[in-house]
Amino acid sequence: MNDKTSPASESTAESADTIIAGLEQIFSDVKDDAVMTLLLAAAKEYHLQKAESHGPDES
Amino acid sequence: MARTNLKKQLSKISDLATLPVVANNVIQITNNPKSSALEVAKAISQDAALTSRILKMANSAMYGFPQKITTINHAIVILGFANIRNLVLAASIYDMFAPNGQPQLFDRVGFWEHSLACGITSKLLAKRLGIKNIEEAFIWGLLHDLGKIVLDTYFHTDFAGVIKLVEEKNILIRDAEMEVLGYDHAEVGGIVAGNWNLPQTLIKVIRFHHAPPQANESMRLAAIVHMADIFCRAIDLGNGGDRKIPCMHPEAWELLDLDKESIKALFTEMEQEVIKSQAFLPI
Ligand SMILES: [Fe+2]
Ligand SMILES: [Fe+2]
Numbered sequence: 001m002n003d004k005t006s007p008a009s010e011s012t013a014e015s016a017d018t019i020i021a022g023l024e025q026i027f028s029d030v031k032d033d034a035v036m037t038l039l040l041a042a043a044k045e046y047h048l049q050k051a052e053s054h055g056p057d058e059s
Numbered sequence: 060m061a062r063t064n065l066k067k068q069l070s071k072i073s074d075l076a077t078l079p080v081v082a083n084n085v086i087q088i089t090n091n092p093k094s095s096a097l098e099v100a101k102a103i104s105q106d107a108a109l110t111s112r113i114l115k116m117a118n119s120a121m122y123g124f125p126q127k128i129t130t131i132n133h134a135i136v137i138l139g140f141a142n143i144r145n146l147v148l149a150a151s152i153y154d155m156f157a158p159n160g161q162p163q164l165f166d167r168v169g170f171w172e173h174s175l176a177c178g179i180t181s182k183l184l185a186k187r188l189g190i191k192n193i194e195e196a197f198i199w200g201l202l203h204d205l206g207k208i209v210l211d212t213y214f215h216t217d218f219a220g221v222i223k224l225v226e227e228k229n230i231l232i233r234d235a236e237m238e239v240l241g242y243d244h245a246e247v248g249g250i251v252a253g254n255w256n257l258p259q260t261l262i263k264v265i266r267f268h269h270a271p272p273q274a275n276e277s278m279r280l281a282a283i284v285h286m287a288d289i290f291c292r293a294i295d296l297g298n299g300g301d302r303k304i305p306c307m308h309p310e311a312w313e314l315l316d317l318d319k320e321s322i323k324a325l326f327t328e329m330e331q332e333v334i335k336s337q338a339f340l341p342i
Contacts, residue, residue: 019295026292026304035307042322043293049323 016051020044068214069247073254075213081106082151086256089144099143100131112150112341113143119338121179138194145198148257149339156208164222165211169298171340174201176296178339179332180287183325188283188314196283199264201339203284206248206265207232207300210240225301232300233269245269271311282311294326296333 023043030036078086084102088094104110110131117134118127128134135143158167181200185193210218217240224235236243249266260277267274267281268288274281285308291297292304317325 022295023293026295026302029303030306033306035309035312036304038319039289039293039307039322042319042326045319046294046323046326 016048019047069250072209072213072251076209076251078255079151081109082147085144085147089140096132096135099135099140103131103147109150113146115338116146120335142194148198149201152202153340156212164219165300166298170208173291173297173299174204175336175340176291176333177203177287179336180290180329181283183328184283184287199261199280199284200287203265203268203288204244204299205251206244209247209251210244229302231303231305271308279314282314285311286315
């Protein structure tokens, strides 16, 4: 399996900024929807917290 | 390909897309309530590669059984008929449509990662919603996008047009399918699953994972997969063939109604479980 589903390898290699920018893109058409806005907020926080817990030199 | 051609095109699929003999036999045997475990074990044992795949899956960290399962008979006793049938289905359908290392327009590795993540997430959601056999939910999620891989395999040129449109317009794959083909992968998947005599619930979930209320009595189950698909896209697990996310159906969301912290906890659980399930996709 490639690293797409191996969070420990990909997410640490990719900067949190890049991930957040990607998320904004994915969610760009559903911003008027309350549930999707909540999901986007949760996904952003989730990725930021994960990047933090993996340490600055890896993210 | 016009909508009117759908029936004709799909009858072509039924001729082309046939399940491997062993999988077909196992479905028939498990569909008959009078069948015995021995019959199922005998059918699976016809295929040595499949047997070892099933054992590898049954021993994966996803189930976490303390004791090693060494025979199909033992696996049937521990996992039960329905789950063994699902493992046979998972392995056989994966083999039919496995990534072949060739560069492809449609990312098959990403497709199966998305499918596996959806299977795992469906299982987690089924548990939250108190569904009895949560293992069933795994196969719903794993096979929900069956139609996409069938289209890629048997209608390659048309499907290439779909993927091109997705890239050009940056739209949902389902919208591109409607524009190019006049029908979507959910419809195709439902028809193929029906041709294969898969369990009724599975057919319904595949058919209605983008429109759960239309699944009638299976609405809750289709909603589970619908939500799982969106959660997987939200944290980019695998690749469903596009870079967009569809809206959550309100009637589906009502079932869960999670707050932000619970969604984050679910994301963590999803990623942890995906790591435990690597045995399912030998990519
Ligand atoms: Fe889908
Ligand atoms: Fe999907």
